[in-house]
Amino acid sequence: MSYYVTEIDTKGNIAVDDTLLVKDVLSTAGSHILEGFAPLFSAEVVERVQKAGYTVSGKANVGEFGLDLVGEFSNKAATKDGSLVGAAAQLVAEGSVKAALGVDLNGAPRRAAALSKVNFIKPTYGTVSRYGVIPCACSGEQVGVYAANIADLKQVLSVISGHDDKDGTSLQHDSYDYDTDLEVKGTKVCIIKELLSSADDSVKASVSAYAEKLRKCGVVVEEVSFDMVNAAQTAWQILMAAETCNNLSRYDGVKFGYRTPNYNNIDELYVNTRTEGLNFLTKATIIYGSDVLSKGRYNDCYDKSLRVRRLVVEQIKKLLGDFDAILTPVCSKAEYKPYDIAEAFTKVFDESRYTAIANLTGIPALVSGGVQLMGSYFDESLILSLAKCVERVSE
Amino acid sequence: MKYEVTIGLETHVELATNSKIFCACGGHSSANEPNDCVCPACSGMPGMLPVMNKSVVELAVTAGLMLNCDINRYTTFDKKNYYYPDLPCAYQITQLFNPICVNGKVQVKTNSGVSEIGIKQIHMEEDAGKLVHDEWTDTSLVDFNRTSVPLIEIVTHPDFHSAEEVVAYLEMLKSMFRFGNISECEEGAMRCDVNISVRPEGATELGVRAEIKNMSSLASIERAIKYETARHIDALERNTEVLVQETRRWDDTKGRTFAMRNKETEADYRYFPDPNLMPIVIDDEWLNEIKAKMPVSAEEKAKEYADAGISDKEIEMLTAERNLCDILDEVVALGCSAKEVAAWILTDCAGILRKNALLLSDLHIAPEKLAKIIKMVNDCKINRGAGKRVLGAVIENDVDPEKYCKDNGLDVQVDQGFIEGVVDRAIENNPAAVSDYKGGKVKAFQALLGACMKELRGAGDPTVIKALLEQKLNK
Ligand SMILES: [Zn+2]
DSSP: OOOEEEEOOTTOSEEEETTBOOTTSOOOTTOGGGTTOOOSSOOHHHHHHHHTTOOEEEEEOOSGGGOSSSSTTSSSOOEETTEEOOHHHHHHHTTSSSEEEEEESSSHHHHHHHHHTOEEEEOOTTSBOOTTBOOSOTTTOEEEEEESSHHHHHHHHHHHBSOOTTOTTOOSOSOOOOOSOOOOTTOEEEEEHHHHHTSOHHHHHHHHHHHHHHHHTTOEEEEEOOTTHHHHHHHHHHHHHHHHHHHHTTOSSSSSSOOOSOOSSHHHHHHHHHHHHSOHHHHHHHHHHHHHHSTTTTIIIIIHHHHHHHHHHHHHHHHHHHOSEEEEOSSSSSOOOOOOGGGHHHHHHHHTTTTHHHHHHOOOEEEETTEEEEESTTOHHHHHHHHHHHHHHHO | OOEEEEEEEEEEEEOOOSBOSSSSOBOGGGOSSTTSSOOTTTTTOTTOOOOOOHHHHHHHHHHHHHTTOEEOSEEOOEEEEOOOTTOTTSEEEEOSSSOSEEEEEEEEEETTEEEEEEEEEEEEEEOOOEEEEETTTTEEEEEOTTTTOEEEEEEEOSOBOSHHHHHHHHHHHHHHHHHTTSOOOOTTSEEEEEEEEEEETTOSSOOOOEEEEEEOOHHHHHHHHHHHHHHHHHHHHHOOSOOOOEEEEEETTTTEEEEOOHHHHSOOOOOEEOTTSOOEEOOHHHHHHHHHTOOOOHHHHHHHHHHTTOOHHHHHHHHTOHHHHHHHHHHHHTTOOHHHHHHIIIIIIHHHHHHTTOOGGGOOOOHHHHHHHHHHHHTTSSOHHHHHHHHHHHHHHOOOHHHHHHHTTOOOOOOHHHHHHHHHHHHHHOHHHHHHHHTTOTHHHHHHHHHHHHHHTTOSOHHHHHHHHHHHHTO
């Protein structure tokens, strides 16, 4: 089966998630509501990889707006031996492309990378332009890179990072140096107990195995408690849903994409277009997001989440002051089975426990060997070096 | 019983920037066709991000300083959510939590005296598009030219107590913003929401409030306020209706207000901070830069002109149009006297414009060219009549004054000696006219003067020529 929504060039060496715009190529973010939408411009990251000599192979299938676990609720769900996989991650795993670009707004690419045994990095917020990302959760989503090995991942990450005038949240540095391998011997890594305990035994075992390999690299690994896991998970759910609700409200059937044939007035045009054009998970997210922004709930939900975000940032900085990196699971299970969309909202929330901290705070998160390494802001080099060392030890 | 009316205003003013607030599109006034000034960003396509136009901040701060506001050094943008076809993203970027200016005040003069109006806040926001209803096909079309055009909204405290005060305030804003190049304030570029309530004089609580939405003409605003005041008094005095807090719409043809549907008024806009726009920090350096560029006010300008000897009437005409003051100042800077430049602008330029069915506000002339013409006349290179002719050509066709004189033979070198020669030749070549004149026929003088003028082809000062001719004939 094809993992592409649209294949562009069979000789292409880089795939991009369908949440990224490619000029004149259908870009639908896995949603019926963007049916027929071909953008007038490409995402900045797409321009950059093309300028660096890469050829885009096609648009990889994603779950509607990237809101699900790994892409199970797209127009064409991808599975492998009855287990769910992410399309871009699987393309990389199968060696059809050297790398892929994906948008991480609630952990889907990280989970997909873990399931397909490839690497994915969600870099520090603000280091990669979001221009041309079909937006959901602007305050925490970042474009990241999938690759089969750390060397390839570093190469592509260097290409896409750096300031872009077209994104008001893009940080000022023109480029970032990910090439130097840092000395990892003597560095300290902590495992967050609260994230370990909620995972399956098989996941626990792979975290332990990874920790063992780190120790072989001369890294000190310790378990610590971080009591803001639940707060971070809930806060990101609230912010993510609210921003998604806001960003998806532009799909109203008036300007582009799907328009319902069933309407007699403007209200029916809006309601029926969105009812028919969006899936259950997206609608659940929109309703949740609308609720937390409503007058009666804003202070207790949205505003409180902004305050929780500041606290988590403060606490995570403190933790990353004591340790050089954090090691955690990225999924609760080693594989996901197909399930009913009615359960999706809860399932995604449960699994976001492992990924939310990085989206909420903006710190870099790298999935490698089926586990997650998080580091300080702009400290991608260190987590990449740790993963590279483990890669070497594993060979 | 006597009643007191209490009014607060929310005034939207379109800013005179070269581009929209978050994208590079030109302002909607530069558009010819619907959807001429539209890009993926201001038409709401996914993936485009707002990029702040710095000059919007500067104009908003300038307006705030004009209205004696405190400038918030940390200002942020928020998203306001609602569905309407003229709003492409289904949200408007505005400022709710940290507006750019707060706590201002202005004095408003009316026939009944001076009152102080408190300015609660000024915030920046983007405008929405426009719906055009096509009656023929019974459809609505959307024009996004106005989408994302920058606005400021000025919110006053409920400090007005009459329609006259409201009109005086709005007129003052208009002339202040036009003069300061904050806004062109043309038709529709200034729109008002009026909050109005009426209570018996001396009552401690305010009456039930009505909000009349979106009016742009001063005449309508005045009529709407008077209508609403009367409606409230009727209700209070004669129980004609039960007043409820509501939003109303002014119907200019029917001359009355109507309650709007509840659906439009009870919306929850679900405001939240816009994560795509970083907070704007206005440090001392930037604020001082803006202050240094603050335009002088019309009052200051008037005083300056009075000191230069320009008459009150002329000052009034000049300061009504910022453009005229700019031209005058620049011509003066090129070495002409303010008084004479004022006359050239208000008499000669105005005359030429009138002939072309234009107003003084339409005057476009390079100050260097006007200065050149004035100097040529002053140096007697051409006479005033010829000067006017050149001015006409400059205004109408933007010609080069010197080249125009040369091409049309107006550039005769006319020193005293040359004119003397011309006069001598006229006397010599017209013996009949000379003897007629000497014989008492005054009319003959005109023939001789005509001969001089013909040779001079419009150059030279007629009074000088006349005096010289008289002097020679009477010798
Ligand atoms: Zn635009």
